[in-house]
Structure formats: C-alpha cells, structure tokens
Amino acid sequence: MTVRKNQAALTADEKRRFINALLELKRSGRYDTFVTTHNAFIMSDTDNGDRVGHRSPSFLPWHRRFLIEFEQALQSVDATVALPYWDWTADRTSRSSLWAPDFLGGTGRARDGQVLDGAFARSGNRWTITVRVDGRDYLRRDLGAGGRQLPTRAEVDSVLAMETYDTAPWNSSSDGFRNHLEGWRGVNLHNRVHVWVGGQMGTGVSPNDPVFWMHHAFIDKLWADWQARHPRSPYLPAAGTANVVDLRDTMRPWNDVTPADMLDHTPHYTFDTAA
Ligand SMILES: [Cu+2]
Numbered sequence: 346m347t348v349r350k351n352q353a354a355l356t357a358d359e360k361r362r363f364i365n366a367l368l369e370l371k372r373s374g375r376y377d378t379f380v381t382t383h384n385a386f387i388m389s390d391t392d393n394g395d396r397v398g399h400r401s402p403s404f405l406p407w408h409r410r411f412l413i414e415f416e417q418a419l420q421s422v423d424a425t426v427a428l429p430y431w432d433w434t435a436d437r438t439s440r441s442s443l444w445a446p447d448f449l450g451g452t453g454r455a456r457d458g459q460v461l462d463g464a465f466a467r468s469g470n471r472w473t474i475t476v477r478v479d480g481r482d483y484l485r486r487d488l489g490a491g492g493r494q495l496p497t498r499a500e501v502d503s504v505l506a507m508e509t510y511d512t513a514p515w516n517s518s519s520d521g522f523r524n525h526l527e528g529w530r531g532v533n534l535h536n537r538v539h540v541w542v543g544g545q546m547g548t549g550v551s552p553n554d555p556v557f558w559m560h561h562a563f564i565d566k567l568w569a570d571w572q573a574r575h576p577r578s579p580y581l582p583a584a585g586t587a588n589v590v591d592l593r594d595t596m597r598p599w600n601d602v603t604p605a606d607m608l609d610h611t612p613h614y615t616f617d618t619a620a
Pocket residue numbers: 535539551561
C-alpha cells in the first residue's frame with residue numbers, strides 16, 4: 346500500500362531511495378517523457394480553447410492521474426518508494442531540510458541560478474536538463490525569488506473554506522476552490538509556489554525540478570482535504586461544457602480516465618495524516 350508522507354518526516358533511507366529512483370528514471374529516459382507531457386499541456390491549455398491540465402476544472406484530476414503514473418514509474422524501480430509531499434506552509438524557508446544536500450539540494454548561485462549541491466547538481470552529471478525552453482542544460486533555482494513568501498496556513502484555510510469546486514467560465518478567471526488553489530485568482534497558492542522556487546519550476550518544463558512532484562503531491566492532498574471538508578460539493582461541471590472536461594469526459598493524454606475516476610484517491614494511495 347502506497348502511503349504518501351510529509352517530506353519532513355522521511356528517514357535518511359527513504360530520502361536515499363527516493364533520490365535513487367528519480368536518478369534511475371532520469372538515466373533510462375523515462376523521466377523526461379513526463380517533462381515533455383507536462384510542457385505540451387502547458388502550451389496547449391488556453392482559457393478560451395481546449396484546456397485539460399491547467400486553468401480548468403480538470404487541473405486537479407489531471408495532475409492526480411499524472412502523479413499516479415509517475416509514482417508507478419518510481420515504484421517500478423524501487424517498490425518501497427512513494428511520492429512525498431511538501432507542505433510549504435510549514436517548511437517555508439530555503440533552510441528547510443528539503444533543500445539540504447542529502448535531499449533536493451539548495452538554491453542556485455546568483456550568477457546563473459545553477460544548483461551546485463545535492464544529487465541534481467550539474468557536477469554529478471546525472472541530471473542534465475534535456476527537455477528545455479532555452480540553452481541552459483543545468484537545474485536552476487532562485488528560492489524566495491524577489492523576496493516572495495510561500496503561502497501561509499491561514500491562506501490555505503481560506504481557500505479550503507470555499508464550498509464550490511469551480512465556476513463558469515471554467516478557466517483562469519473563475520471563482521471557486523479550484524482556481525483559488527491553482528492560483529490565478531485570490532491569495533494564489535499553487536502558482537505562487539512555482540514562482541517562489543524559480544528556475545525551471547517557474548516554466549512549462551517545471552517537472553525538471555524533482556520538487557515539482559512534492560509540490561503537486563501537496564496540492565493533491567489539499568484537494569483531498571477539501572473533499573473531506575465539503576462532502577456534498579461535487580466536481581463541476583457535470584456535463585455538456587465546450588472545451589472543458591466534464592465529470593464523465595475522458596482526459597487526454599490517457600483517454601481512458603475521467604475526473605469521476607479520480608475523485609477517490611484511496612484505491613491508489615493514502616496519506617500519513619487523515620484529511
Ligand atoms: Cu504545478
């Protein structure tokens with residue numbers, strides 16, 4: 346049974362196994378297929394056209410399915426590995442153990458943003474950025490870029506309090522839980538964390554930084570927390586919406602999974618703390 350734990354609670358051995366599985370997926374080429382897929386959706390999801398992975402109601406079920414697929418790939422390397430989540434309301438500075446050399450490594454140097462320590466530093470030669478949007482082939486970060494602050498617990502709670510899953514026009518201008526969690530409107534949770542990390546995390550090829558998975562695992566947990574808080578609030582829209590994935594429409598790129606199939610995470614994994 347897969348139990349997703351808070352990254353801060355991982356043992357040294359769990360961190361080592363997670364890192365090794367990431368490096369093996371990278372070595373085999375499978376890792377980069379996930380980066381490519383994510384970037385293709387970022388580029389094609391638009392507010393007034395087809396939208397599946399982002400700026401739409403299916404942001405949450407799409408990323409849930411994407412993370413399950415990635416976690417299964419990790420488990421094909423090491424069956425004991427589960428995706429950890431990063432609660433950025435609690436571990437909110439660049440001094441967090443998350444960014445230590447034995448885990449993800451730290452921020453980038455001032456000159457070019459290059460990450461210099463940890464398993465993903467260029468010097469290790471095991472994390473070349475091949476799916477990229479510019480010529481730079483090394484992992485970059487700028488933790489806390491421009492003096493930004495990560496969201497607080499109070500800000501998260503204000504979004505979890507929203508009763509309605511999503512609202513027309515079902516895009517980046519919507520009211521409701523999904524768009525506030527995604528961050529295009531209001532206090533800004535998910536988007537702001539991408540920007541806070543900086544480097545590739547601030548781009549469409551954000552899964553190049555392994556923290557992508559831990560950030561999205563926490564966003565996914567917040568969806569589960571919201572469901573527990575609002576058991577009578579359904580996924581919306583229900584049916585018949587142009588350009589948008591309704592409850593029982595299939596989602597690209599898998600074409601065999603619907604938001605309805607993704608509402609319950611417990612067949613796939615549980616969390617270390619109850620919602
Ligand atoms: Cu994201």
